[in-house]
Amino acid sequence: MKGREGEHWTVDDVLAELRSSGSDTNRAGMARFGIEIDQAFGVPMSVLRPLAKEIGRSPELARELWATGFHEARLLAILLTPAKAMTSEQALTWLEDIGSWDLCDQLTNILARRADSNALVPKLALDEREFVKRAAFALIAWRAVHAKKAPDAEFLEDLELIRKASSDGRNFVWKAVHWALRQIGKRSAQLHGPALALALELQASDDKTTRRVGKEAVKELDSEKVRRRLGLLSR
Template identity: 65%
Template sequence: MSRRPKPSGEDWSLDRVLDTLTALGSEKNRAGMARFGIDTSRAFGVPMAELRPLARRIGKQESLADELWASGYHEARLLAILIIPPVNLTDARALHWLSEIRSWDHSDQLTNVLARREGSDALIAPLAANEKEFLRRAAFALIAWRAVHAKKSPDTEFLSYLPLIRTAASDPRNFVWKAVHWALRQIGKRSSSLHGPALKLAEELFEDQNKTVKRVGREAFRELNSDKVRQRLSISKD
C-alpha cells in the first residue's frame, strides 16, 4: 500500500484556496446551510465533509490562516480554524476571531480547537458576560467542549460553571440557550461526581416559570436522567 504524501502548504496561496472552494461549492449546499441558521451571504456552499480533507491537504499554516480569516468568506474562515497551528491560537487571536463571528458553526468550531488548549478556561467568564450572541454562545460551547477534551482538568472546574449556566439559562436567543443546555448536559455526562449537581440544576431549571429557563432545564434533564447516561456512568435511579 502506498503511503500518502505529507501535507505541504507551500503551494497553497489564498487565491488557490478560494478557487478550490468555488469549485467545491454548490447552491444546493448553500440552501442547506441556510436552513440550519448559517449566514450564507458570503458562503460558497462547501460542506465540512469537503473542508476537512482540504485542510489536511493544505497543512498547518499560520499566515495563510490569517489571510483566509481576513477574506471574510464563510468556508475560508472554517478552513482558517482548521489549519491554524494550535500553538498559534493565542487568546488574543481567538478573541479577535470570535469578535467577528456571524455564524454559530464558526463559534463551535473555534471553541472546539480552543478547548484542547491548556488555559482556555480563562476565556469562559468574560465571554459569558459579553452581550453579543455568538460571543456568549462561545462561552458555553467552550464549556461543553472542555467537558469532552480537557481530560486532566478537575471536576471542580466544571462545578464552577453551574452558576454561569444558571444565569445564562434565561437568555432567550436561539444560539445562546441551545449552547447553555449543551454545556449543562456535557458537564453532567463527564463523570459520576458531576452528574448529580448537573441533574439537580437541570431539575431546578425545569421547574422554573420562565419559558426559556424551563426549556433549558427540560432538554438537559431529559438526557441526564436517561437510562443510557446513567448506565454509562454506573448511576442507578433512586
C-alpha cells in the same frame, strides 16, 4: 485538488478550490440551518476537512484566509490552526467577526484543547453579543470533552454561569447553555449529580426559556444510558 507533497498553497489557490467545490444547493441548506450565506460558497464540512488535511496546518495561511471574510475560508482558517497556536487573543479577535454558530462552535472546539482556555469563559459569558455569549457555553461544552486533565471543580464553577444564562431566549444562546449543562453532567459520576440537580431546578422555573434548558438537560442526564455509562446503575 492541488495538494501535492510539499506544494505551497496560496490564498488564491484555496479560494479557487472553494469556488469550484461549492453549490447553490449547499448554500440553501446552510441557510436552512441558520448559517449566514452572504459570503459563502456552499462547501460542506465533508469537503473542507479533507481539504484542510491536504493543505496542512498553517497559522500564517489561516490568518490570511480569515481576512478574506468568506465563510468557508474562515472555517478552513480554524481547521488549519493548531490548538497551541490558537491563542486567547486570536480567538477573541476572530470572535469579533463571527456571525454564525458553526464558526463559533468550530473555533471553540479548537480553543478548548488549550489548557488555559477556561480563563476566557467568564469574560465571554458576560458579553451580550449573541455569538460571543454562545462561545462561552460552547467552550464549556467542548472542554468537558477535551480537557481530560481539568479538575471537576472547574465545571462546578461553570454551573453558576449556566444558571444565570438559562433565561437568555436567543436561539443560539439557550441551545449552547443546555449543551454545556449536558456535557458537564456526562463528564463524570461526580459531576452528574450537581448537573442533574441544576437541570431539575431549571426545569421547575417560571421562565419559559429556563424551563426549556432544564427539560432538555434532564431528558439526557436522567436517562438510563447516561447513568449506566457513568456507573450509576448496575449492569
